[in-house]
Amino acid sequence: ETCLRAIQNGGYDYFSKPFDLEEMSIVLKRALYRQNLERKIQRLRLQLEERYNFASIVDKSEPMRQIFETIRTLAQADCTVLLRGESGTGKELVARAIHYSSQRAGNPFVPVNCAAIPENLLESELFGYEKGAFTGATTRKLGKFELASGGTILLDEIADMSLAMQAKTLRVIQERTFQRLGGTGLMKIDIRLIAATNKDLEELMRTEAFREDLYYRLNVVSIYLPALRERREDIPSF
Known part of the structure; x- marks a missing residue:
């Protein structure tokens, strides 16, 4: 019982009498390896957070300063976000900044380019x-x-999904469950969804190329990222 409490409080292992020196040596080596591994993971996590935090976003222009404040607030919420803007406006960078500044930062950020698959x-x-x-x-x-x-999962270029895939994605958002292909059971997931597009979703809805119900599920909070030509102050000078 004492050994169990010790492990629950952070102990790595325990030894029973009489002590076996060879066994102790093996366990100590494993404990040191685990400690070093945990330190490396923590160091890499900090590097990721530093690389993708809000400081990595250029916000000299007034539009970007306003966006900066919006996404800073969003990072602490857990709502679905729709990022809109032309290609090259930094949608994935903003998505990463939101993730690595949120309570989910210690868990995976998984980007998916729907147009590339x-x-x-x-x-x-x-x-x-x-x-x-x-x-x-x-x-x-x-x-x-x-x-x-x-x-967090980023569904980039979500407008390129077929209507059939849109329906399946909508089901995941609504039910927070999914099923592997060939599987028989539903699996629960806990994710934050960020979607991004460079297309006019409202126009696609009018032509029935994008599902209206999925649009409203995604458009909980919408952020438009202006093109660089609209915010020349954010272009670095060399």
Whole structure:
């Protein structure tokens, strides 16, 4: 009972009498390895937070200063965010800053470029699959939703999703559950969703190329990132 309490309070292991010196040596080496590993993880985590915090965002212009204040507040909330703006305006950088300044910072940030993944592969990338789910599925693979559990997933270029994939993504947002391809059971996930697009979603809704119900689920908080030509003060001078 004393040993159990010691481990619950942070102890690595315990020894029973009579002590075996060889066993003690092995356990101590493992404990030191674990301690060094934890320090490396903490150091890498701090490096990530420093690299992707708000200081990495240039905000000399008035529009960016306003956006800066908005995303600083958003980081402490846990709501869905829709980032809008042309390609190259820094949408992924803003998404990372929100994640690494939030309470989820210690968990994964998983970006997915929906436009870069072929339609026939996007579903398995997002949801994962079980062994034998289809030809070539020789092992189980975890999807992006599952890998992001506890953290944040960025669905970049979400407007490029097919209507069928939009419907499946909507179900994940609504129910906070998903099913691997070839799986039979629903799995719960705890994620923060950030979506990004360089397209006019309202126009796509009018042409029925984007689901209205998904739009309203994503558009809880919308941030428009102006193009650099609209904020020349943010362009570094050399």
